[in-house]
Amino acid sequence: MEDNVINRRGFTTAGLAAGFALAVLPVSAETIITDADNLEAGMVQVPVAGGATMGAYRAVPKWAGQGGHHPVVLVVQEIFGLHEHIRDLCRRLAKSGYYAIAPDLYFRQGDATKVPDIPTLVRDIVSKVSDEQVMADLDATVAFVKTDGRADTRRMAITGFCWGGRIVWLYSAHNPDLKAGAAWYGRLVGNTDAAHPKNPIDLVNQLNAPVLGLYGAKDDGIPVASVDQMRAALAQGDKAASDCKLMVFEDSGHGFNADYRPSYNPTDAKVAWKQMLEWFKKHGVPYVPHA
Template sequence: MTDSTTQNKPGAGFAPAASPVATSAIHTSADELHAGETSIPSQGKEMPAYFARPKEPAENLPVVIVVQEIFGVHEHIRDLCRRLALEGYLAIAPELYFRQGDPNDWDDIPTLFSELVSKVPDSQVMADLDHVASWAARHGGNANRLLITGFCWGGRISWLYAAHNPQLKAAVAWYGRLTGDKTLNWPKQPIDIATDLNAPVLGLYGAQDTGIPLDSVESMRQALRAANANAEIVVYPDAGHAFNADYRPSYHKESAEDGWQRMLAWFERYGAGK
C-alpha cells in the first residue's frame, strides 16, 4: 500500500464526463488517515484501487467495499472512502472497469456508457469484488465484518453482490437501477435476485429520479416482500438521481446527509459492531 494526498482545488481528480464540478463538492482531508493508491491481484491482473483507513487501530477493522459510479474511482469516490475511514472503516474502491478501459478517456455520459460501462460483465465484477474482500482481510480488515456500498452503477452492483457473496454482512445501494433489459454482460437485474439475497440491503432512492421510476422501486419492494427478504428501501421525495453526488447539480444535501446516517446505522446494526 502507498499513501498519497489529493489536490484540494476545484475539479481536481474528477472524471471529465462529470464536468463541470459544482462548488458544493466536499473535500475530506486524509491527514489523520492512511489513504492512497494500491493494487489488488485479481484474476491474473493487478487491479488498481484506492483505500482509506484510520491510523489506529491497525487490525480488525470493519471493511466497506465502495463501488464506483459510472465515472469510475474519481475524486468523489475517493472522498467517500476517506469519510468512511474517519468513521473507523477500512474502505476500498477498486477500479472495476480497468480491463475494458479508463473512464477518463470519455467526456460525455452516453459515450462513456456505450463504449465502456456496458462492456463490463457482471461476472467479472463479482469475482473482482471477491478478491477485494480477500485483500482487505490481509491488510487489517476483518473478513467477518464485510460490507458494501455503491452509487448509481455501483448501487446496482451492491444489490447483486449481496446475492453473490454469502460472507457479506450488509449492503447499502444508492440509486442503483432495479429493473431493465438483460444482456450477455448483465444477465440479471436486482429484481431478479430478490430471493437470493445473503445479506440485509438498504436501498436509497430519489422520487424525482427520471432514470429509476417509482414504479420500478415499488416492483422491487413487492419482490422483496414476496421473498421475505431482509431489505428496506427509502425514497426521498425531493431528491433525484445522484443526490449524494455533492460535486454535481443533482446534489440534495438534506437527503444525502440523512442517507449517510442511515447507511452508517445499517452497517453498525448488521456488521460493523465489535
C-alpha cells in the first residue's frame, strides 16, 4: 500500500461511520479513506443464475493499462458484507492499476451491513450462504468482467479478508484461470456442514493458483497451530500447493488490516499489503500505479 495513494481525512468518527456495517460501529479514528481521483468507482449490477442481478462494487483506473487492459483482482468481503472498508480496498487496488471488483456475496440472504451484532449476522445470513453459491457468484462476476474491454482476465487474482480469506482458498481450487490468491486471516480447518463441505486444508491438491496466506499470531479464532497444519499439508502437495506461502505476523491478531477496528496494526498491514502486491506481480498479475 503506497503512502501516496492513501488519503487520511480529519473526519469525525460520526462522519466516518457512513457506509460501514452496523456490527462494526463505532468506527476508529484511524480509518483510511481512499479517494476516487483518476478512478471510475461505484456499484454495478452483475447477472447471476436464475435471472437475478447481484450488486458489486467496482473500481477501475482511468489511465490506460497494458494494451488498454488492466489486470483483475476479485475482492471477497469480510463477514460484515460489502461495506465501506471493502469498497475502500477496491479503490486502493485500483490506485495500483488493477480492475478491482467486490461482489455482494450475501445478497440472496440479506443485507449484512444492516445487522447490528455478529451472532445475529452469523445465524441469519452467513450460515445460509453456501460455498456452492459463492463459487457460482464469483464465476458470474468473472463473466461480467470479461465483457468489459478494460479488463484482462488472463491476468487475474483474488484476495479476501476474514470470511473472504477462506473463500480465496476455495476459489483458487475452483477456477483454473486464476494466477494468484492472497488470503487474509481466513479459516483453514474446522467443522463442516452440508453448505460448507470442505475446508481449505482439504483442497491443497486441487489448487489452480498459489495462495499467499496472511495471518496473525494473536488470532484466537485461527490459531498458529492451524496455520502450521496447513503449511505441512501444502508442503506435501502438488506444485501449486508447494508454491503457496504462509506468513504469520507475531504482533497481530485477527483483522490486522481492518483500519476501522481496534485490531488494526498499521505496521503489519503495510508490510502485508506490499507482500500481496509483490505476490500478484510474481505470479503474472502485475500492478502499475499511475505515474
